[in-house]
Amino acid sequence: MNRMRNIVSLTSESKFRLAAAYALTGQKDVAKHIIEGQSINNENDGYNYYYSYGSELRDQAMIFETLVLLDDLDAASQLMKEITDQLSSQHWMSTQTTAYALIALSRLSEHSKDSRIAYSYSLNGVGKEKVSSDKQVSQVELPVSIPAKGEVLFENHTDGVVFARLFVEGTPVGDDAINESSNLKMSVEYTTLTGQPIDVSKLAQGTDFKATVTFTHPGQLARYTDMALTQIFPSGWEIRNTRMEDVNSAYDVNVPDYRDIRDDRVYTYFDLERGRSQKYVVLLNATYQGRYYLPSVSCEAMYNNQISARKAGRWVEVVKQ
Structure with a gap:
């Protein structure tokens, strides 16, 4: 780490990753010095695929993780919405990109004063089920009729941010007759x-x-x-x-x-x-x-x-x- 720190030609992404390593060892002052003057916006136009399977979102997630480790939540919040918006989009992502984005967001939950989950939901306006958990992830199975359609209303009962995702599982009907x-x-x-x-x-x-x-x-x-x-x-x-x-x-x-x-x-x-x-x-x-x-x-x-x-x-x- 000390040798790498003295390399003059380090990219901005590399500096943020090195700073994260120093932060994990408790040397946050050194970490802050390494990224001093560096932009938190990923300005790398190249798609660093061949050697590291990278992407712009992957690099943003790494920068976000570093900022969270350094307790700079104000700067981190600027990137959080960009990352969550891309995760919720229909854009294709490699496993590498998806994994780093989720790892980075999980760091934020470690800084939350209230790590529990408390929420309520209703399906098609019928009933209102309340859920509370001490874990950071909660999963609920919803009864679905065929054909499946409707609306799920979700309400967060904590002071922190809770991300809701809807997944659908089923058996394919065998209509993949497309070349x-x-x-x-x-x-x-x-x-x-x-x-x-x-x-x-x-x-x-x-x-x-x-x-x-x-x-x-x-x-x-x-x-x-x-x-x-x-x-x-x-x-x-x-x-x-x-x-x-x-x-x-x-x-x-x-x-x-x-x-x-x-x-x-x-x-x-x-x-x-x-x-x-x-x-x-x-x-x-x-x-x-x-x-x-x-x-x-x-x-x-x-x-x-x-x-x-x-x-x-x-x-x-x-x-x-």
């Missing part, structure tokens, strides 16, 4: 183990086959990093775990940086060079008779929402041999 592509070409092919095309809409029970996903970098942008392929398979199919079976045929084409094989899905992580193509294979078996839904196959850059592709889902069937 989408943004700066990434993706194709999905199902074949026999010998490479012959196979129609998965109706498979005989016991059939072994392969799912091959091919990616092509169109070439307009730089090298793609941190790509994540998600393949979820019907419950009537079983994934043949090549690691357990000591089978290498799944890696005849390209070897991913990392692969996570679950009961009903496979996550594949890789990088893609500019203008190049890569293929990834999953071995499958049509195991249980019945009609099942094959969800869409999707791939995206985990820290860049400009790069993604999806192939539509569909219904498939496993019949008696």
Whole structure:
């Protein structure tokens, strides 16, 4: 920390992060000296993605955290509304950005004189339920009819700021029959183990086959990093775990940086060079008779929402041999 402090070329963001470290060690006077004269408005026009997965909001959250640690709540309040507004918006955010924003806001609750939560709510104007908790987070399940619509009225009974969020959970109706592509070409092919095309809409029970996903970098942008392929398979199919079976045929084409094989899905992580193509294979078996839904196959850059592709889902069937 002391060596870093003496580096003349430190960016403003780095100075705020270093000041936070000194504040955590109890040296708040040193921390204040480090950021003296620095603007709390993030003026970095570049999107520092490659090395730190950063963003403007992520940097704002780090600055906000430093100000809170230094008990400068007046300056911190100037950034708080910007951060909360962006968190509540529909704009895409990486996990890195979201996590740092939430961490920074949680620091503020440590300075609150009243850390308890007390509020009341009503659904569609019916009743008024009161909730009180000594914890900083409270969750209430609301009864929802189908189709779901209406209004939730929320009232804060504390002197501090309470943030209310509404989440909806449910089972998809299986209408993701849309092919989408943004700066990434993706194709999905199902074949026999010998490479012959196979129609998965109706498979005989016991059939072994392969799912091959091919990616092509169109070439307009730089090298793609941190790509994540998600393949979820019907419950009537079983994934043949090549690691357990000591089978290498799944890696005849390209070897991913990392692969996570679950009961009903496979996550594949890789990088893609500019203008190049890569293929990834999953071995499958049509195991249980019945009609099942094959969800869409999707791939995206985990820290860049400009790069993604999806192939539509569909219904498939496993019949008696």
